[in-house]
Amino acid sequence: MVTRSLFLIIVWLLLVAFFSALTPGYLTVNNLLGMTRHLTEVGIMSIGMTLLLIAGTIDLSVASQLALASIVLGWTYRWGCPIELSIVLALMTGMTMGSLNGLFVAFLRFPAVVVTLATMALFRGLAMGLTGGAKVSGFPDGLIQFGQGQIFFIPYPLFLFGAIALLAGFALHRTVWGRYLFAIGAGETAARFSGVPVNGIRFSLFVLSGLCSGLASVVYVARFNTAKADAAMAAEMDVITAALLGGTPLTGGTGTLLGTIVGLLLLSSLRRGLDLMVVGTEQQAVIIGAILIVAVAAGQVSVSFRRLLPLKRGKEPEGVL
Amino acid sequence: MSRLGTMLLVLVLVSLFFLHLFGQKGKPITVVMIPKIKGIDYFNACERGAKEAAKELGNVQLIYEGPTEASVERQVEMIEAWLIRKPDVIAVACNDPTAIAPALKKALQAGIKVITYDADARRDARLFFVNQATYEDIAHALVDTMAKEAGPDAPVAVVTSSFTAPNQTEWLKRMKSYMAKKYPKMRLLTVKPSEESMELALRVTTDILRAYRDVQGVFGISSVAFPGAAEAVLQAGKAGKVAVVGLSTPKTMKPYVHKGVVKTVILWNPVDLGYLTIYAARALCDGTLKKGVRHLQAGRLGKKVVRDDEVLLGPPMFFTKKNIDRYDF
Numbered sequence: 327m328v329t330r331s332l333f334l335i336i337v338w339l340l341l342v343a344f345f346s347a348l349t350p351g352y353l354t355v356n357n358l359l360g361m362t363r364h365l366t367e368v369g370i371m372s373i374g375m376t377l378l379l380i381a382g383t384i385d386l387s388v389a390s391q392l393a394l395a396s397i398v399l400g401w402t403y404r405w406g407c408p409i410e411l412s413i414v415l416a417l418m419t420g421m422t423m424g425s426l427n428g429l430f431v432a433f434l435r436f437p438a439v440v441v442t443l444a445t446m447a448l449f450r451g452l453a454m455g456l457t458g459g460a461k462v463s464g465f466p467d468g469l470i471q472f473g474q475g476q477i478f479f480i481p482y483p484l485f486l487f488g489a490i491a492l493l494a495g496f497a498l499h500r501t502v503w504g505r506y507l508f509a510i511g512a513g514e515t516a517a518r519f520s521g522v523p524v525n526g527i528r529f530s531l532f533v534l535s536g537l538c539s540g541l542a543s544v545v546y547v548a549r550f551n552t553a554k555a556d557a558a559m560a561a562e563m564d565v566i567t568a569a570l571l572g573g574t575p576l577t578g579g580t581g582t583l584l585g586t587i588v589g590l591l592l593l594s595s596l597r598r599g600l601d602l603m604v605v606g607t608e609q610q611a612v613i614i615g616a617i618l619i620v621a622v623a624a625g626q627v628s629v630s631f632r633r634l635l636p637l638k639r640g641k642e643p644e645g646v647l
Numbered sequence: 648m649s650r651l652g653t654m655l656l657v658l659v660l661v662s663l664f665f666l667h668l669f670g671q672k673g674k675p676i677t678v679v680m681i682p683k684i685k686g687i688d689y690f691n692a693c694e695r696g697a698k699e700a701a702k703e704l705g706n707v708q709l710i711y712e713g714p715t716e717a718s719v720e721r722q723v724e725m726i727e728a729w730l731i732r733k734p735d736v737i738a739v740a741c742n743d744p745t746a747i748a749p750a751l752k753k754a755l756q757a758g759i760k761v762i763t764y765d766a767d768a769r770r771d772a773r774l775f776f777v778n779q780a781t782y783e784d785i786a787h788a789l790v791d792t793m794a795k796e797a798g799p800d801a802p803v804a805v806v807t808s809s810f811t812a813p814n815q816t817e818w819l820k821r822m823k824s825y826m827a828k829k830y831p832k833m834r835l836l837t838v839k840p841s842e843e844s845m846e847l848a849l850r851v852t853t854d855i856l857r858a859y860r861d862v863q864g865v866f867g868i869s870s871v872a873f874p875g876a877a878e879a880v881l882q883a884g885k886a887g888k889v890a891v892v893g894l895s896t897p898k899t900m901k902p903y904v905h906k907g908v909v910k911t912v913i914l915w916n917p918v919d920l921g922y923l924t925i926y927a928a929r930a931l932c933d934g935t936l937k938k939g940v941r942h943l944q945a946g947r948l949g950k951k952v953v954r955d956d957e958v959l960l961g962p963p964m965f966f967t968k969k970n971i972d973r974y975d976f
Contacts, residue, residue: 351731364724459809463745474749550719550746559718601728607685607715 330573333624334588338595345599352602359479361598362591363549365568366483367392367542368561369590372568373494374538376586378438378531379569380498382511382578385427385532386442389561390449391539393554395419396546397453400462400553409466417540423449424536425529432528446562453555461554465547473548483545490541495583503527511578567614568593571621592617675706676735678928680921681722682713683740683766688898689917690740692976693765696921703946704929710734719743726750730757736928738777740765748772760931764924765917770956774931777924778957779915782814786821788963789866789892790830792911796890797864800832804855804862806848806876808869809840815868822866836862841872848875849882856883867893873912877903897966897974904971912966917976920960923948927958 346353362369371388378385399416403409423445430441472482498504506527509517518524547553571589574581593614600610680697682690694711701709714721719742727750729737737759741747744767751761751772764777793803805822807815819838826833836859841848848871855862856879865880867873873893877900880889886908894913903909926945930936936943936953943951943958952959966974 349732354731357731360727360730364720364727459812461743461745470749549749550723550743551749552743552746554743554746558720559716597724598728601712601725602732604710604712606712607721611715 331582331584331588334572334585334592334621338588338592341592341595341599345595345602349599349602352599355479357598358595359476359481359484361594362484362487363481364597365564365590365594366481366487366549367546367558368564368568368593369487369587370490370542370545371535371538371561372565372586372590373490373583374531374535375565376569376572376574376581376583377494377498377507378535379574379576380511380578380581381507381528381531382514383431383438383528383531384442384566384576385424385535386439386562386566387423387427387446387449388535388539388542388565389558390446390453391420391423391536392543392546392561393557394423394449394453395540395543396553396557397457397462397555399543399547400465401457403465404462409469413544416543417537420536420538420540420543421533422536423539424533427536428529428532431532432525450555457555459555461552463552465551469544469548470551473545473550483549486541486545490538491583491587498583503530507531508579511580513579564593567618571618573621673706673933675708676929676932677708677710678736678738678925679710679712679729679734680924681725681737681739682711683742684717685713685715688976689896692917693740693921693924696916696918696923697925698921699918700922700925700929700946704925707925707929709925713740714742717742719746722747723750726754729759730754733757733759735932736760736762738762738764738924738928739768739773741768742766744768760928762924762927762931764920774956775927775936775953776957777920777927777960779917779920779960780963781959782817782821783825784962785894785913786818787825788913788965789818789868789894790822790825790833792913792965793864793866793890793892794830794833796892796910799830800834801863801890802834802836802859802861803864803866804836804852804859805838805866805868806841806852806855806872807838808872809842812869818868822868841869841875843869843871845871845875845878848872849879852876852879853883856880856885856889862889864890864892867891867895869893870895870899873909874899874903877908881906881908896976897971898976900966901971904966904968910967912971913963914966915960916964919948922946923951923958923960 351357375385375388395416398419399412402415403412427442427445430436431438475482498507506522509522510524510527514524546557568589569586571592572585574585596614597610682693684690697709697711701707722739722742726737730753737754741763748769751768754761761773762775762777763773765779767776797803805819807819826835837855839851839855841851848867852865852875865876867876873895877891880886880891886906891909892911896914897912900909900912904912923945927936927943930943940953943953945951951961
């Protein structure tokens with residue numbers, strides 16, 4: 327997996343070199359750091375998504391969760407809550423929505439795709455219904471400064487993303503809980519028989535994903551000074567794309583957060599570069615789709631290739647195919 | 648000889664002074680135009696007008712690029728990308744007046760001239776708004792047309808998009824006050840929302856026709872409410888008996904005009920809107936469009952009114968059986 331991330335980093339560097347050669351101003355600290363701003367929410371949600379995918383499950387409702395959490399943030403603030411309390415309420419809303427997903431998937435054993443597809447519509451619909459399409463703005467300066475400002479060209483939300491990524495990385499690679507995720511993703515039955523509390527861990531993952539959406543909603547509101555029901559429309563696509571680009575397969579069992587972060591970098595550099603070269607939005611979708619297919623295919627080829635070699639290093643990673 | 652030298656020097660100094668005075672006058676400029684959404688008839692028409700103006704002026708390089716969904720997030724991302732390349736003007740049709748404001752302010756701070764067209768941003772986030780039609784003009788045109796087609800004392804109903812949609816709310820407010828003033832006998836029976844669904848518009852209009860047997864006119868004041876209302880009147884067999892007046896694109900309404908359900912479609916010309924936006928961008932760089940100016944010379948459109956920080960396209964356009972086939976937006 328480390329080699330895969332290395333490969334992706336090289337691809338990313340080549341991409342940056344390519345755009346820098348063609349676009350003046352691309353290779354500046356200001357640009358390279360500034361463009362991450364647009365994927366902070368997606369980035370935060372993709373961390374939760376990576377953990378879910380490693381454990382062999384998925385949450386399609388993340389962007390809808392962001393929207394509903396932003397509505398809670400906005401409306402409680404408008405009704406007179408202090409902003410800190412509104413933020414806490416938004417985070418709690420995120421975790422509640424995550425718990426609902428978790429309840430159905432982990433304990434009632436419904437398929438995750440079906441459940442979260444339903445809640446994707448449900449949460450978004452709830453946000454629309456509660457507000458009737460109205461928006462809230464006029465948030466306090468401190469919050470907007472957090473969303474808009476930067477220190478040494480580093481946008482403030484990037485710090486939040488970094489902190490979340492570090493915490494998640496530690497939990498994933500340095501704790502028993504993290505090992506369990508890989509075990510569940512590699513084979514649920516085996517994990518169950520080995521005494522892994524599969525249901526509890528699955529549930530905790532959905533709650534974490536909800537918390538990530540809640541945090542992302544705070545960044546969203548801060549960045550746009552707006553809470554609205556159609557916030558981050560279809561952003562779950564970018565979230566899943568980043569994780570897949572980073573080499574975490576839909577089938578679970580393997581994956582790294584580093585990969586997802588490089589996936590995010592690839593996405594944001596591509597979008598900024600293509601925007602500056604005035605490549606149409608439609609063509610951009612085609613290009614990003616093609617790169618995703620190549621990235622996934624590259625992963626498959628390397629696995630098949632390894633299979634052809636005499637199996638000296640013991641078992642191959644399960645569940646990649 | 649030395650006299651000639653002095654004269655030349657003076658000439659150079661004077662011309663430098665004027666160059667300084669006029670700034671970018673006549674210099675080639677780059678204008679980035681960002682529609683709400685790409686690839687729909689309405690904004691394609693805007694683009695056509697903008698290209699026409701850029702070609703006519705000759706010193707405007709036009710870059711036209713926007714999101715494929717009406718997403719303000721994507722618009723913000725594009726605007727911030729443009730901060731790197733610093734075009735002279737950014738002209739945006741905003742998907743959300745507040746959410747887009749911080750990005751536009753950053754552009755202003757970076758020395759880019761920011762204007763909006765079709766849909767405005769918060770006033771402190773742009774220099775000028777190219778306004779396709781004032782709320783008054785639209786409201787008056789709607790009510791006057793209805794009075795002509797259904798009579799000044801007709802009982803009428805309104806099908807709107809939603810009670811929170813900003814444009815529709817403003818139009819309705821002005822329609823009511825104008826009705827009370829100019830046609831005091833015109834009776835407004837009911838106002839029904841249809842959200843953004845033609846199907847719902849069809850349903851609520853059918854209900855209106857059933858509930859109010861005396862209704863003689865229906866306003867459809869959104870681009871989907873209008874065809875929905877027309878379809879309902881057609882299906883109820885009341886074409887020609889109940890007047891349907893509203894705002895939508897000629898392309899959508901063409902079949903209803905030819906079937907005789909609708910006599911007049913009201914809208915502005917989006918081609919002209921795009922055209923005027925480019926002329927406003929050029930004038931802004933030349934210094935001929937600035938605070939306090941009352942008029943703007945805009946090519947084939949002639950002299951256009953500038954009111955405060957808005958450039959006005961002028962009175963709305965009427966599409967009837969005679970001219971509707973000529974338009975493809």
